[in-house]
Amino acid sequence: xxxxxxxxxxISKSFSSVRVLxxxxxxxxxxxxxxxxxxNGAGKSTLMNxxxxxxxxxxxxxxxDGKVIAPPITIPKTEAAGIAFVHQELNLINDLKVYENxxxxxxxxxxxxxxxxxxxxxQTAELFQRLGVQIDPDALVSGLKxxxxxxxxxxxxxxxxxxxxxxxxxxxxxxxxxxxxLFDLLRNLRQKEGTSFIFISHKMPEIFALADRYTVLxxxxxxxxxxxxxxTPAEVTSAMVGRSLAEGxxxxxxxxxxxxxxxxxxxxxxxxxxxxxxxxxxxxxxTGLQGSGSTELLQCLFGDRSFTAGKVRVKGKALHPGQxxxxxxxxLGMLPADRKENSVxxxxxxxxxxxxxxxxxxxxxxRVHAKEERASYQQYQKELNIRAASPAMPITGLSGxxxxxxxLARWLDTGADILLLDNPTQGVDVxxxxxxxxxxxxxxxQGKTVLVNTLEIPELRQVADRCAVFYEGGxxxxxxxxxxxxxxxxxxxTHAMEE
Amino acid sequence: MKKKWTALWRGYSFAVIFLVIFVFYxxxxxxxxxxxxxxxxxxxxxxxxxxxxxxxxxxTGEIDLSVGSMLAFTAGFSxxxxxxxxxxxxxxxxxxxxxxxxxxxxxxxxxxxRMPSFIVTLATMLIYRxxxxxxxxxxxxxxxxxxxxxxxxxxxxxxxxAMFNFGNSxxxxxxxxxxxxxxxxxxxxxxxxxTRPGKKWYAxxxxxxxxxxxxxxxxxxxxxxxxxxxxxxxxxxxxxxxMNGSADPATSGSSYEMYAIAAVxxxxxxxxxxxxxxxxxxxxxxxxxxxxxxxxxxxxxxLINDTIKGVILIAAILVQTAGPQLREKxxxxx
Numbered sequence: 001x002x003x004x005x006x007x008x009x010x011i012s013k014s015f016s017s018v019r020v021l022x023x024x025x026x027x028x029x030x031x032x033x034x035x036x037x038x039x040n041g042a043g044k045s046t047l048m049n050x051x052x053x054x055x056x057x058x059x060x061x062x063x064x065d066g067k068v069i070a071p072p073i074t075i076p077k078t079e080a081a082g083i084a085f086v087h088q089e090l091n092l093i094n095d096l097k098v099y100e101n102x103x104x105x106x107x108x109x110x111x112x113x114x115x116x117x118x119x120x121x122x123q124t125a126e127l128f129q130r131l132g133v134q135i136d137p138d139a140l141v142s143g144l145k146x147x148x149x150x151x152x153x154x155x156x157x158x159x160x161x162x163x164x165x166x167x168x169x170x171x172x173x174x175x176x177x178x179x180x181x182l183f184d185l186l187r188n189l190r191q192k193e194g195t196s197f198i199f200i201s202h203k204m205p206e207i208f209a210l211a212d213r214y215t216v217l218x219x220x221x222x223x224x225x226x227x228x229x230x231x232t233p234a235e236v237t238s239a240m241v242g243r244s245l246a247e248g249x250x251x252x253x254x255x256x257x258x259x260x261x262x263x264x265x266x267x268x269x270x271x272x273x274x275x276x277x278x279x280x281x282x283x284x285x286x287t288g289l290q291g292s293g294s295t296e297l298l299q300c301l302f303g304d305r306s307f308t309a310g311k312v313r314v315k316g317k318a319l320h321p322g323q324x325x326x327x328x329x330x331x332l333g334m335l336p337a338d339r340k341e342n343s344v345x346x347x348x349x350x351x352x353x354x355x356x357x358x359x360x361x362x363x364x365x366x367r368v369h370a371k372e373e374r375a376s377y378q379q380y381q382k383e384l385n386i387r388a389a390s391p392a393m394p395i396t397g398l399s400g401x402x403x404x405x406x407x408l409a410r411w412l413d414t415g416a417d418i419l420l421l422d423n424p425t426q427g428v429d430v431x432x433x434x435x436x437x438x439x440x441x442x443x444x445x446q447g448k449t450v451l452v453n454t455l456e457i458p459e460l461r462q463v464a465d466r467c468a469v470f471y472e473g474g475x476x477x478x479x480x481x482x483x484x485x486x487x488x489x490x491x492x493x494t495h496a497m498e499e
Numbered sequence: 500m501k502k503k504w505t506a507l508w509r510g511y512s513f514a515v516i517f518l519v520i521f522v523f524y525x526x527x528x529x530x531x532x533x534x535x536x537x538x539x540x541x542x543x544x545x546x547x548x549x550x551x552x553x554x555x556x557x558x559t560g561e562i563d564l565s566v567g568s569m570l571a572f573t574a575g576f577s578x579x580x581x582x583x584x585x586x587x588x589x590x591x592x593x594x595x596x597x598x599x600x601x602x603x604x605x606x607x608x609x610x611x612x613r614m615p616s617f618i619v620t621l622a623t624m625l626i627y628r629x630x631x632x633x634x635x636x637x638x639x640x641x642x643x644x645x646x647x648x649x650x651x652x653x654x655x656x657x658x659x660x661a662m663f664n665f666g667n668s669x670x671x672x673x674x675x676x677x678x679x680x681x682x683x684x685x686x687x688x689x690x691x692x693x694t695r696p697g698k699k700w701y702a703x704x705x706x707x708x709x710x711x712x713x714x715x716x717x718x719x720x721x722x723x724x725x726x727x728x729x730x731x732x733x734x735x736x737x738x739x740x741x742m743n744g745s746a747d748p749a750t751s752g753s754s755y756e757m758y759a760i761a762a763v764x765x766x767x768x769x770x771x772x773x774x775x776x777x778x779x780x781x782x783x784x785x786x787x788x789x790x791x792x793x794x795x796x797x798x799x800x801x802l803i804n805d806t807i808k809g810v811i812l813i814a815a816i817l818v819q820t821a822g823p824q825l826r827e828k829x830x831x832x833x
Contacts, residue, residue: 302712304711304712324711324712324714325714325716328714334712336712341706341708341709342708342709342712343709343712344706344709345701345702345705345706345709345710345773346705346706346773347701347704347705347706347773347774348698348701348702348705352698352701352702356698356699356702356710356713356715357713357714359695359698359699359715360699360713360714360715360716361714363695365695366694366695366696367693367694367695368693368694368695368697368698370693410713
């Protein structure tokens with residue numbers, strides 16, 4: 001039996017002409033915990049989806065446990081081979097009991113298809129005992145904590161004789177004690193049963209505490225692999241980030257006005273004790289790993305969710321938690337992440353989508369003035385360079401970048417002067433990205449205050465006056481423009497460095 | 500050019516459906532008069548107003564099953580108010596207010612308490628009709644107009660004749676109630692297409708989350724739409740008693756919620772909300788009225804009525820939804 005458990009060679013994949021993976025090689029040995037590293041969008045998820053049969057590769061081959069998995073690779077084939085994926089959003093059925101989840105689709109049955117519940121319970125209890133997990137097989141999954149659900153899912157994978165378990169950011173929902181327990185369990189399984197794990201995480205301390213080997217992907221290509229013992233967080237980080245491209249910097253310092261947005265020890269869902277002051281005309285970047293709390297902070301400022309403690313002052317006036325309408329009246333506007341879910345009103349046309357927010361600031365006039373709306377559309381079209389055939393065309397007919405410009409116009413149309421932009425270049429092609437960032441600079445020069453939450457650090461570097469880095473809900477650092485640099489930010493946001 | 504036609508068909512299929520049914524009626528009725536045609540409006544008036552209300556609710560992505568019972572309740576109590584107050588004006592005001600309150604009850608439960616509208620209006624459907632029937636038996640006979648299974652307007656009161664005349668005479672050769680329907684339809688079309696509240700309702704039905712994030716106060720708008728639906732049912736109730744002089748708590752408005760929804764859907768408004776035109780509701784309603792008339796003209800048993808209505812509804816929706824899918828499949832094969 002060879003040492004290598006999994007060997008993926010020359011894996012390539014394109015989604016509608018965008019190359020996501022380029023001839024990636026990836027190997028995992030038996031009985032090892034292998035960290036798969038890369039920035040968001042580096043191709044980790046696609047690679048794992050290919051491995052589990054969710055996505056079919058354009059080229060490449062997968063060899064598992066000494067045998068080539070014959071294409072097409074499908075989910076049943078990879079499951080049968082012994083590959084299991086424990087997703088970030090767990091895949092258990094909440095309304096079933098623990099043992100029912102473990103045996104789902106492979107229930108033990110007696111004559112006439114009667115379920116052998118007693119036997120299933122007994123086997124589940126045995127399995128849990130083997131793992132050192134204390135969960136009642138009869139408990140309802142909906143009543144379990146996130147950490148317990150994760151353990152159930154790992155147990156389910158083992159019950160199906162998984163030889164390789166993929167863990168996608170398994171620690172995001174866990175506290176320190178639970179993380180320690182999980183890690184003990186993983187080490188134990190590695191030792192006793194020779195199970196291998198692919199561990200996807202952004203948190204450097206965890207990777208260095210747990211993993212044996214690592215592989216780094218960047219922009220869909222293989223960059224580096226090696227022993228964790230032979231490297232340092234700094235080295236891994238720079239492999240992930242790469243050399244930053246020669247940036248034609250559009251940024252130029254501006255004189256900032258008086259403070260317009262003051263956060264005073266603000267806490268809420270997913271973030272805590274944030275104090276920040278933003279000045280008129282400033283562009284503040286927010287960044288951090290997924291789930292670090294910066295998105296939630298913007299949502300709370302806009303009143304989409306409620307902050308629980310602390311104070312926010314907008315132009316000197318205190319903001320009430322959880323009231324979008326009130327926030328809009330103070331001059332706030334938010335471009336939420338996930339445009340399709342949160343911004344697009346598909347049954348209204350472009351113009352109607354653009355003017356919709358303005359309708360809510362005052363009930364009068366009741367009548368819609370089509371002529372004036374068209375006039376203001378033409379103005380924004382010019383100003384923001386919206387490429388559309390007509391204001392009456394369906395919003396869904398526009399490209400992502402143009403849609404985003406329409407939604408930016410939506411807020412400019414309300415007269416908002418503090419813009420909260422959550423991941424504004426998501427699903428926007430490269431050219432339009434540039435344009436959006438130029439717009440942001442332009443707006444700031446006109447005296448608008450802009451908060452940009454994004455994971456794309458090179459983009460922040462082009463526009464932000466300062467950058468607030470989040471780690472696990474707290475403010476890890478606030479860097480001035482000169483210090484906004486991918487490597488440095490990655491170190492703060494993975495907690496490899498503290499301020 | 501071809502694209503333009505398919506877009507037109509998709510937007511106005513309700514008019515084509517109505518035209519087909521109407522032409523069929525024209526043929527079988529053997530000499531249709533102008534009076535016969537305007538009569539379609541008369542018989543569409545009550546259900547049409549209700550369907551307009553239901554249409555607004557459906558535009559926001561909700562549903563109102565209580566409108567039929569609400570009609571029985573509001574019409575019944577309007578009769579009581581008429582018999583007690585002896586005033587047509589007071590009765591009108593009461594009918595509108597009563598409908599509004601019934602609708603607002605649905606609205607608050609769906610909008611503010613965030614309960615599913617299907618369940619809420621199913622419950623109020625039971626409640627409103629039951630109350631109408633219960634009080635018909637319990638109230639003093641002088642208020643219910645003598646009977647204990649029918650709310651009957653007291654014909655000796657001076658206002659009765661005025662109301663009855665309003666309900667049964669014509670203005671410029673078109674029944675008064677038909678004018679009311681046309682006017683309210685125009686108002687609803689205006690509201691939906693040219694006012695801020697209308698746009699907000701489309702937005703809520705189209706993408707509630709996005710609507711919320713542009714600052715639309717969704718609970719408040721929901722409540723308002725249900726209230727408006729109730730108001731229209733109140734107006735329909737007033738027309739009902741003007742036309743009939745009485746209201747039967749057990750049968751008046753029975754199954755009207757289903758006819759209303761059918762008319763809305765036939766009128767091209769999507770059940771998932773956000774899509775469709777209010778003018779379609781008028782055509783949807785009239786289509787169904789014409790089907791009634793065809794059955795009478797053909798001297799068929801009226802019990803077959805609902806079968807035909809059901810089949811036409813399925814056929815219309817099949818054309819609307821399955822048509823594009825079939826075409827897509829066909830295209831892929833080539």
